[in-house]
Amino acid sequence: MTDPVLSVENLSTHFFTRAGVVKAVDGVSFDLAKGEIMGLVGESGSGKTVTGFSLLGLVDAPGRIVAGSIKLNGTELTTLSEKALRARRGREISMIFQDPIATLNPMLTIGQQMRLAIDAHERLSARAAEARAADLLTQVGIPSASARLRAYPHEFSGGMRQRVAIAIALLHHPAVIVADEPTTALDVSIQAQILFQMRDLARETGTALIWISHDLAVVSSLASKLAVMYAGRIVEQGPTAKLLRDPRHPYTAGLIGSLPATAKPGVPLTQIPGTTPSLLSLPRGCPFAPRCDRSTKRCGTDPEMTLQDGRGWRCFHPVGQDTEVPA
Amino acid sequence: MSAESTPLRRFWAEYRENKIAVVALVVVVALILLALFASVVSPQNPYDLANLSLMDSRRPPGFVGSGGYTHILGTDPQGRDLLSAIFYGLRISIQIGLAAGLVSLTIGTALGITAAYVGGRIEALIMRLVDLQLSFPAILLALVIVALLGQGKTQLIGALVAAQYAYFARTAYGAAKAERGKDYIEAALATPLSGRLVVLRHLLPNCTPPLIVVATVQIANSISLEATLSFLGLGLPVTEPSLGMLIANGFPYMMSGRYWISVYPGVALIILIVAINIVGDQVRDQFNPRLRK
Amino acid sequence: MLGFIIQRFIQAVLVMAVMSIIVFCGVYAIGNPIDIVLPPEATQDIREEVIRRLGLDRPLYEQYFIFISNLLQGDLGRSFVYNIPVLELIGGRLPATLELVLISVISATFLGVSLGIYAGYRPDSWISKTIMAVSVLGFSVPSFWVGLILILFFAVNLGWLPAGGRGETVEIWGVRWSFPTLNGLSHIVLPAVNLALFKLAMMIRLARAGTREIMLTDTIKFARAAGLSEGTILRRHLLKLISIPIITVFGLELGSTLAFAVVTETIFSWPGVGKLIIDSIGVLDRPVMVAYLILVAFLFVTINFVIDLIFALIDPRVRHGASA
Numbered sequence: 001m002t003d004p005v006l007s008v009e010n011l012s013t014h015f016f017t018r019a020g021v022v023k024a025v026d027g028v029s030f031d032l033a034k035g036e037i038m039g040l041v042g043e044s045g046s047g048k049t050v051t052g053f054s055l056l057g058l059v060d061a062p063g064r065i066v067a068g069s070i071k072l073n074g075t076e077l078t079t080l081s082e083k084a085l086r087a088r089r090g091r092e093i094s095m096i097f098q099d100p101i102a103t104l105n106p107m108l109t110i111g112q113q114m115r116l117a118i119d120a121h122e123r124l125s126a127r128a129a130e131a132r133a134a135d136l137l138t139q140v141g142i143p144s145a146s147a148r149l150r151a152y153p154h155e156f157s158g159g160m161r162q163r164v165a166i167a168i169a170l171l172h173h174p175a176v177i178v179a180d181e182p183t184t185a186l187d188v189s190i191q192a193q194i195l196f197q198m199r200d201l202a203r204e205t206g207t208a209l210i211w212i213s214h215d216l217a218v219v220s221s222l223a224s225k226l227a228v229m230y231a232g233r234i235v236e237q238g239p240t241a242k243l244l245r246d247p248r249h250p251y252t253a254g255l256i257g258s259l260p261a262t263a264k265p266g267v268p269l270t271q272i273p274g275t276t277p278s279l280l281s282l283p284r285g286c287p288f289a290p291r292c293d294r295s296t297k298r299c300g301t302d303p304e305m306t307l308q309d310g311r312g313w314r315c316f317h318p319v320g321q322d323t324e325v326p327a
Numbered sequence: 328m329s330a331e332s333t334p335l336r337r338f339w340a341e342y343r344e345n346k347i348a349v350v351a352l353v354v355v356v357a358l359i360l361l362a363l364f365a366s367v368v369s370p371q372n373p374y375d376l377a378n379l380s381l382m383d384s385r386r387p388p389g390f391v392g393s394g395g396y397t398h399i400l401g402t403d404p405q406g407r408d409l410l411s412a413i414f415y416g417l418r419i420s421i422q423i424g425l426a427a428g429l430v431s432l433t434i435g436t437a438l439g440i441t442a443a444y445v446g447g448r449i450e451a452l453i454m455r456l457v458d459l460q461l462s463f464p465a466i467l468l469a470l471v472i473v474a475l476l477g478q479g480k481t482q483l484i485g486a487l488v489a490a491q492y493a494y495f496a497r498t499a500y501g502a503a504k505a506e507r508g509k510d511y512i513e514a515a516l517a518t519p520l521s522g523r524l525v526v527l528r529h530l531l532p533n534c535t536p537p538l539i540v541v542a543t544v545q546i547a548n549s550i551s552l553e554a555t556l557s558f559l560g561l562g563l564p565v566t567e568p569s570l571g572m573l574i575a576n577g578f579p580y581m582m583s584g585r586y587w588i589s590v591y592p593g594v595a596l597i598i599l600i601v602a603i604n605i606v607g608d609q610v611r612d613q614f615n616p617r618l619r620k
Numbered sequence: 621m622l623g624f625i626i627q628r629f630i631q632a633v634l635v636m637a638v639m640s641i642i643v644f645c646g647v648y649a650i651g652n653p654i655d656i657v658l659p660p661e662a663t664q665d666i667r668e669e670v671i672r673r674l675g676l677d678r679p680l681y682e683q684y685f686i687f688i689s690n691l692l693q694g695d696l697g698r699s700f701v702y703n704i705p706v707l708e709l710i711g712g713r714l715p716a717t718l719e720l721v722l723i724s725v726i727s728a729t730f731l732g733v734s735l736g737i738y739a740g741y742r743p744d745s746w747i748s749k750t751i752m753a754v755s756v757l758g759f760s761v762p763s764f765w766v767g768l769i770l771i772l773f774f775a776v777n778l779g780w781l782p783a784g785g786r787g788e789t790v791e792i793w794g795v796r797w798s799f800p801t802l803n804g805l806s807h808i809v810l811p812a813v814n815l816a817l818f819k820l821a822m823m824i825r826l827a828r829a830g831t832r833e834i835m836l837t838d839t840i841k842f843a844r845a846a847g848l849s850e851g852t853i854l855r856r857h858l859l860k861l862i863s864i865p866i867i868t869v870f871g872l873e874l875g876s877t878l879a880f881a882v883v884t885e886t887i888f889s890w891p892g893v894g895k896l897i898i899d900s901i902g903v904l905d906r907p908v909m910v911a912y913l914i915l916v917a918f919l920f921v922t923i924n925f926v927i928d929l930i931f932a933l934i935d936p937r938v939r940h941g942a943s944a
């Protein structure tokens with residue numbers, strides 16, 4: 001494979017709070033190839049959003065990246081100054097957020113906000129900037145783009161606003177876009193539209209996409225590979241199809257099992273018992289052990305990532321491979 | 328996470344972290360105690376006209392008066408020992424501030440919760456009135472009421488209440504309206520419990536945090552407002568000088584260098600108000616969900 | 621947007637009407653208005669004559685209508701004490717008050733918002749902590765006390781600034797102003813600072829709270845993710861977003877400042893409308909009281925209306941009739 005566009009190795013982001021150290025992200029590693037779509041899946045509190053922020057260097061105090069490396073287009077990001085990071089944000093890597101109402105400033109027109117994003121990295125004449133903005137709005141599927149530039153966010157529907165956000169993210173043809181739950185706040189019918197729009201855009205522009213979501217069903221329809229996070233770590237990763245058909249980590253299996261799509265009619269949906277642990281008081285060893293029906297005494301030590309055929313999992317008793325299933 | 332952390336304990340634990348707020352709380356308690364026991368602590372009873380001698384008037388701090396004791400803070404134009412006058416003045420200021428605050432709290436909360444609970448026309452009417460009142464400056468309102476009704480403790484408290492109940496009403500209304508929509512209230516209303524009980528046992532307790540914050544601020548405001556009114560000559564009668572009046576008495580003498588008559592009562596007033604405000608600030612910060620990470 | 625303006629205008633008129641009724645009834649119905657006009661020894665005949673002449677024997681609602689019709693013609697009655705038309709009395713004093721209030725309010729807002737934004741942007745720096753501590757003082761200390769201390773310090777001890785009065789005035793457009801002269805300026809400094817303190821403290825706290833909240837929103841995060849510099853974010857995003865709550869409070873506090881001018885004018889013997897009302901209340905000069913209160917109510921309602929208009933202009937959501 002050619003050099004990955006984004007290479008994350010052993011990333012750790014910790015929050016130093018009054019109540020203790022929260023290891024929101026604890027040793028996360030993955031690669032992203034050019035134009036590849038990866039899904040980052042997990043429940044709230046799993047560390048997926050903080051991972052996204054870490055990639056952009058936007059972790060709020062009292063958190064900070066404590067270890068690991070993030071290589072974007074070959075450049076190491078964790079050692080860069082704020083100024084150098086800012087030069088790359090929006091240009092080589094950008095991010096879109098969950099709630100499009102909150103993302104856009106209600107008091108500025110779309111055109112003004114796009115202009116600000118353009119000016120952050122390039123010096124274009126007013127006309128050139130307007131042309132670029134209108135062009136991108138058309139690309140994301142907003143009709144009468146030039147006229148719409150003068151409109152305010154509240155004049156758009158939720159789906160349209162998210163498209164505007166996507167357009168802004170694409171303004172400088174970044175190598176990677178991090179999308180944090182971009183369709184969660186939208187109507188189900190619009191969700192599908194945006195989903196496929198993003199997939200097509202990624203393909204057309206060659207932009208790699210990290211789709212962060214708690215919804216496995218949504219992500220699996222467009223991502224070519226998945227990474228499942230739990231308690232700050234990636235517990236399983238690999239090509240989407242293989243992962244869904246044949247999961248290794250019990251948590252992944254549990255997630256798949258609780259999807260309505262995989263359920264048999266008339267049989268109650270399987271649930272994963274228990275709740276996600278508080279990151280302030282993680283148990284020793286595998287963090288999923290308390291909820292896992294396959295755990296043994298061995299799970300009291302932290303499992304390392306087992307790598308095999310382009311897949312990886314952190315488990316001593318993976319599903320479907322282990323002969324030794326505890327009683 | 329200790330098993331025995333009640334909300335009150337947790338609240339206090341977090342409060343303790345702000346050293347300044349703790350000091351402020353101690354100061355407030357100390358001042359209240361001083362005021363309560365003013366008659367015991369004061370070297371002289373400033374209301375007893377028999378005690379006063381004009382020979383002692385306007386003396387600087389440290390003067391040994393005809394009563395035979397040292398006037399630590401000097402005397403005022405009537406010959407009163409300033410320290411004693413301050414203690415008694417504190418008592419009046421705190422009395423009135425608390426009374427006005429508590430009455431406003433009761434009336435305002437009742438109005439606000441009623442409006443939020445009953446809804447409809449009554450809600451609109453009450454809140455319109457409250458809004459109107461809120462946009463009118465408290466001091467003018469109090470001025471006019473005192474002017475028309477004359478001087479006296481009840482009138483003064485009445486004026487202060489009229490000027491301030493609106494803040495409580497608005498806060499209670501906002502909180503009650505937010506809680507009203509929540510599921511647990513709907514559930515409670517679905518039971519055979521009377522509406523009034525639901526309000527008292529369920530709605531009210533959950534509205535208390537913002538009300539506590541407003542209460543501390545408003546008590547400080549009442550004290551400040553009363554002092555201002557007294558300063559302007561529209562507060563209590565001259566026989567019961569509150570801190571404001573003491574300050575007013577000393578104002579003409581400031582130019583000639585006899586500053587202590589105004590300054591010391593002023594300092595006492597400031598300490599009281601600032602301390603209450605600091606406590607209120609801390610309480611407010613702790614109750615504000617949006618600032619909590 | 622037009623509908624919005626019309627609706628607000630009608631509301632304003634209604635409020636004025638209600639306020640005028642309340643004020644009028646309150647002032648004239650309580651107590652006996654006649655008592656200050658006449659000496660106590662006046663005989664019954666003279667009393668009745670005066671009552672009749674002043675129209676006080678008519679039923680209250682009739683008195684009110686006469687009052688309103690006079691008001692709309694510009695006649696606010698005559699002062700019981702000075703025996704000159706109230707309009708003239710108030711009109712003569714108003715510029716002094718306006719000058720004081722405007723200077724205080726404008727400086728307080730500009731300074732307060734700037735300090736507050738800084739305190740909200742860098743909440744942990746010692747400068748910010750100092751700003752907040754001082755703002756607590758400005759907030760809680762009663763303004764008459766501050767005035768006293770200012771006089772004590774600057775006038776009595778240091779002798780730099782005068783302790784009261786208005787000083788020289790210059791006539792511009794037929795009205796007397798004092799800020800154009802150095803002497804006038806020296807007289808206005810202390811009372812303006814006194815008056816401004818409360819509003820300054822309030823603006824600082826508001827700007828700080830607003831800044832802290834806004835900087836945590838997704839809008840700012842998104843702007844950062846797009847690579848905007850902090851300076852651009854502060855200028856183009858924060859200022860716009862913070863303007864709404866600031867302007868709201870500005871309007872509310874403007875009225876409050878007008879009210880507090882009463883205290884400041886008394887302490888500094890500033891010959892404005894505030895001192896007039898205190899004196900009038902003291903002697904129960906009812907026409908002046910009523911006129912003053914109606915004036916204040918009118919100013920309030922106008923200010924609120926203007927604020928609403930400004931909102932309609934700067935908030936695009938209101939402009940297009942969407943529910944804000």
